[in-house]
């Protein structure tokens with residue numbers, strides 16, 4: 347039974363029986379894993395506060411050849427969203443925890459099982475670090491969504507309007523939902539609008555680290571525009587993913 351120790355991000359956990367928990371975690375070297383944490387509700391020595399979503403740390407686990415579930419031995423947290431709530435007001439602390447859970451859920455949707463994706467892990471880990479060290483949860487959210495979609499190669503182009511060919515999307519654009527493109531304000535007829543502030547945020551996101559993105563003050567209205575557009579893009583992207591996953595399952599022999 348091979349034992350592993352890896353840098354990992356905790357994505358989510360759920361109860362399993364009386365005292366155990368199932369833990370979904372993303373390792374740097376071997377992708378997403380599902381493990382059983384025996385006695386997790388009682389053993390603070392082995393798991394402590396290390397099972398909160400988006401906690402980063404060293405995870406020790408044992409793989410069993412015939413089972414999908416690995417056996418989770420220990421989590422030693424290094425960065426935790428719980429720690430990041432100290433010093434924030436109740437409302438701000440709850441917002442950080444909610445955002446951490448959302449980031450973890452996105453990673454869970456994005457990460458393939460048992461296949462390493464080093465760029466995805468590094469992005470998730472850096473965003474978690476920035477959030478936990480006091481970065482703006484909203485700026486980091488929009489930054490993270492942008493990079494997740496970009497890593498998949500599905501983020502719309504930010505400069506040249508595909509309708510008129512002019513490099514003027516920076517002055518304002520709208521999402522054309524049908525073809526998932528940004529169209530300049532002159533060409534757009536309706537659609538979800540992104541003002542100059544939102545477009546500037548996106549252009550800068552391509553060059554910034556998560557720590558820089560989390561430390562940048564961004565106009566609230568621009569963040570709301572980006573949130574609406576990103577949630578739409580993600581919903582479209584994941585729906586396609588989930589449908590293809592179902593088709594693959596249905597075509598699998600023996601199903």
Ligand SMILES: [Zn+2]
Nearest residue numbers: 507510530533
């Ligand atoms: Zn145009």
